[in-house]
Every structure is written in C-alpha cells, then in structure tokens.
Amino acid sequence: MLMSVALRYLPPNVKLYGLGAYALTATFGPSFGIPLAGWSVDYLGWQFAFWQVIPMCLLSMALVSWGMPEDPMKLERFKDFNVRGFILGVPAIIMIVLGLEQGQRLDWFNSDLIKFLILGGLTLLTLFLANEWNHPFPFFKVQLLKRRNLAHSLITLGGILFIMGATINIPSSYLAAVQGYRALDTTPALLIVAVPQFLIIPLVVAVLNNRYVDCRYVLAAGFALLAFACYLGSHMTSEWIRDNFYVIQIIQAFAQPMAVIPVIMLSVTGLDAKDGPFASAWFNTLKGFAGVAAACGIEVLSIHREHFHSTVLVDQLGNRPLHDSAISVSEIAHRVHEQVMTLTSADLYTYVGIACVVMIPLIAILPTRIYPPAIIK
16 A cells, blocks of 8 residues: 555655655665564563554554545445455465475475465466456456566565565574674664665665666666675674674665665556556565565575585584594584584575676666656656
C-alpha cells in the first residue's frame, strides 16, 4: 500500500522523494533493527521486542487517518475476488518459505518434509501464475514482466537484498563469534549505516530528480561502491574489532541508497496509473520473499565455508607437531574457531563482492533510459 499511495497521491515534483522515503525500509530499517532489538533485550527485557512496534503503529494509523484521502467503499468488488488465485498462491508462498527456512536444519532434500514443501510449493506457484495470466482481476499482472525496466528491477532487487543482508550480518556475526561482542556492542558500526540515510537519501533523490542524470549510472556506481567495500572486508583478520569496520560501513551508507532508489525508480516510473498497484505488488512481494531466500543463501554459504575451513585447519594442525606443550586443547580449539570464523567472514565478503560486480553488466543490457516524474520527456 505504501508504494501505491506514493504513486497515486504525491505530485510529480515530490514523487521521487516519496519513493526515497520508501527506500528507508531497505536501507535504514535492517541496520537499525539489530541495535534496537539489542537495546530492548538488555534494558527492557525480551518481551519489549514484541511490544515496541505498538507506538509506531499507533503513530502510523494517526498519520494515515490525517493524511490520506478517503475513497468510497466499493463492496461490489468482492464479487470479482480472485478466489482461485488466493487458494493457490497463499499456500504456495507459505510452503516455499517454510521449506527455505527449515531446509538447513532438516538437511534439505534428504528430508521428505522439505521435498513436499518446496516441490509442492513450486507446483502450486506455477498453477497460481497461470491463473494470474488469465484472470481479469489478478493479484499479480504477469504481463508486466514484459517491461524490461520492471523485469530488471525485480532481478536486481533479489541481488540487492542478498548483498545488503550479508553486509549487515557479516560484521555482527564475526564480532560476536570472535571478539565476544553482544548485539548492543555492534550498535555503533550498524548505526553508521542507518542514521546517515536521512541525509544521504534526499541527496541521492535530488541528484536523480534531474533531466541530465541517468539513474542507471547511479545504480552502477552504487554496486561499484558496494563491491569496493566488500573488497576491503575480504582482507579482514582475526585482530579486527568494531573500529575496523567503520570505513566499510561508511562506504555502504552511501552505496545502499545509490543502489536501492534507482531500482525503485526503474520499476515504477513510466507505468500507467492503473498498473501502479500491480507493479507495487510485484516489487513488494518479491522484496519480502527475496529477503527470506537471501537469508537462506547466506546461511548455506556460511555453514559450507565454516566446514571447509575447519576441515583444512584441523588437518594441517594434525600434520604438525605442537612445539608449545603449555597450550591446552581448549586454547587450540579456541584459536581454530577464531580463524574459521574470520576466514568464513572474509569469504562471504568475497562472494558478495562478486555478486555486486555481476549485477553491473545487467544494467547495460536490460533497463532503458527513464526520466524522473517531475521531468517531461
């Protein structure tokens, strides 16, 4: 609804700023969520992690009531409700998400339950998309995927969510596993990315809200900066502490809105007003689903690299005599664990950097030049 409202009600000269505010859900929210949860648990108890949403919801309800015009109710639309699509689509998404979230724990396709969830979910999803193609009032207008800009935006969105999820998770996981940081101790590093968004996003929007600026170049520059940040992170050692991540986080603070806002702009600019809600449905649903898939992919990569480095280090250790008999077995295990987590984190940065580089050539192939809503072509 948020994107649909921005497209429908905001005047052209501020529409891009509204979409920039929507980008905060991808740039500010994830980086701010971990510090907020850590503060809540440490000072107010774990219960507040569930209660803290209520004040913001009440404020949002008040702002919606005050700021949005009220449309007349059209109850007759229930007669055209896409019942078949609802019956096929809801269980399809639930089954796929549950299969992805529980796959690692249940050893993926060695589990009959995971086979049923993922294969059954994909079958229902195929039937759902076939229904949407032919239904006069679909939830998702599949025909919109013929638009190059929207198709590219959806592909790029999946890459961005994987990249941003990893770059948030890597420092937190490393500092907790190697340096013993609590969630609250990682707050400064995460806030370096989150807080500046309120200044950087308007600056990026102001640049994009210009006839002479091609958003595709800004998108490519954003991915290039993310790749550079990952390159710096790939050289991390077990001596790194929170301060060593500050430069990487500052680069990401600028790079993330440079990547997210052009993708939103490409996905919705130039669409007919009647197609706006359908494009919003595609964008937001994929955003939620890709977040789960990205978290699953990062977890699988992490476990795979941990096992690899653990095997290699233990094998090397077993082939070398210990020169210091005073070192206990527990101390050796601790040092091996530190190196495994460090090497795994460096590998993840490398993989994420490669993903950033791979996304750049697509920008030259798929999307076409667009102009901001305030500019008449």
